[in-house]
Amino acid sequence: MSSNADDIEAAGSDTRPPMLDRIDYNSWSKRIRLYCREKENGIYILQSINHGTFELGTTRDTLGTTPEGGVPLGPERPHTYDDLNDNDKKQFNADVCATNIVLQGLPKDMYKLINYNIEAKAIWDNVKMLLAGSELTKEDRESQLYDEFEHFKMLPGENINEYYVRFHKLVNDMRNIIMTMPNIQLNSKFVNNMSLEWDRFVTSVKLNKGLKEANHEQLYAYLKQHEKHAAQDRLIIEKITPTTNDQLAFGSSVQPYSQSSHVQSYQYPPSLTPL
Numbered sequence: 001m002s003s004n005a006d007d008i009e010a011a012g013s014d015t016r017p018p019m020l021d022r023i024d025y026n027s028w029s030k031r032i033r034l035y036c037r038e039k040e041n042g043i044y045i046l047q048s049i050n051h052g053t054f055e056l057g058t059t060r061d062t063l064g065t066t067p068e069g070g071v072p073l074g075p076e077r078p079h080t081y082d083d084l085n086d087n088d089k090k091q092f093n094a095d096v097c098a099t100n101i102v103l104q105g106l107p108k109d110m111y112k113l114i115n116y117n118i119e120a121k122a123i124w125d126n127v128k129m130l131l132a133g134s135e136l137t138k139e140d141r142e143s144q145l146y147d148e149f150e151h152f153k154m155l156p157g158e159n160i161n162e163y164y165v166r167f168h169k170l171v172n173d174m175r176n177i178i179m180t181m182p183n184i185q186l187n188s189k190f191v192n193n194m195s196l197e198w199d200r201f202v203t204s205v206k207l208n209k210g211l212k213e214a215n216h217e218q219l220y221a222y223l224k225q226h227e228k229h230a231a232q233d234r235l236i237i238e239k240i241t242p243t244t245n246d247q248l249a250f251g252s253s254v255q256p257y258s259q260s261s262h263v264q265s266y267q268y269p270p271s272l273t274p275l
Contacts, residue, residue, distance in 0.1 A: 016104055017032050017035050017101045018035060019106050019107060020105055020106050020107060020110060020127070024141065024176065024177070025128070025131040026177055026238075027176040032101065032105050033103065035144065036049070036098070036101060039097065039101075041090050041091075041093065041094045044090055044094035045101065045120075047094070048094050048095045048098035048119075049120045050121065052121045053119050054092050054094070056079040056080075056084075056147045057079050058078055058079060059076070059077060060075065060076050060077070061077070074166035077202060088225070098215075099118060099119065099247060101122045102124055103115065103123065106127070108126065110130075113126075114126050114127065139266070140174055142177060145170070145174050145177070146179075149174070149189065152167065152189060152193060153168060153193035153194075154194045154198075159196075160224055160230075161224070163194065164220040165247055167189075167190055167264075171186060172215070174235070180252065183211075183212065183213075183214075184212045185213060185218055186213060187211040190204070190219055195234075197233040197234035197237055199228070200233070201226045201230060205219060205223065209236060
């Protein structure tokens with residue numbers, strides 16, 4: 001049986017609507033609304049989700065004319081599709097499209113709970129009641145993200161772009177459920193948990209830019225410029241600590257090694273340009 005993660009991966013942003021992640025309803029609801037807006041008649045599709053299906057209404061057919069020139073009307077009957085004008089037909093067609101979009105955005109187990117509904121608004125409201133209405137779900141998600149943030153750090157062998165993408169996704173996930181943190185706390189987490197080869201560049205960031213006013217996107221853009229120099233520093237660190245990357249082992253090795261002629265002859269790349 002396909003897992004929820006498999007369902008999410010299979011849902012392409014262009015060809016299929018975003019797949020629901022049951023622990024992140026708020027993010028899904030925003031993304032699927034954006035998906036609807038990009039579709040033809042997107043405004044009407046959203047109206048169907050928000051307000052329900054288009055009401056066909058009723059009409060009365062004319063029965064010719066009377067000798068006096070009047071126009072008698074027949075009995076009232078429901079509108080058919082052929083009675084609609086072009087604008088009404090767009091709204092009518094959008095109802096079917098809205099239902100398909102919402103249903104395609106649900107994993108199989110959730111679809112089985114909802115598929116008795118045929119109207120997009122009814123499906124949408126039921127999903128919201130099942131997921132968004134649970135405070136425990138939000139608390140669990142918040143606790144999970146706090147734990148992930150607490151233990152976040154650069155992984156062995158990870159380059160700065162991969163590190164930044166993981167961090168940026170984490171921050172976005174927190175913002176999606178209205179978790180807020182001071183900018184300086186986010187920036188401190190980003191720069192203080194990079195691997196050893198980035199130490200002197202991080203120090204330069206703190207001295208020249210500070211962590212209060214900048215954001216992590218700006219810090220990444222600056223540090224990215226020095227990726228080649230950081231790679232050179234990593235080679236030195238690996239020579240000093242060939243058997244371990246542990247920070248304590250590196251710290252105990254630096255001072256005696258720095259006394260050697262080999263380190264004295266090494267020239268670091270030009271000093272960092274202030275931000």
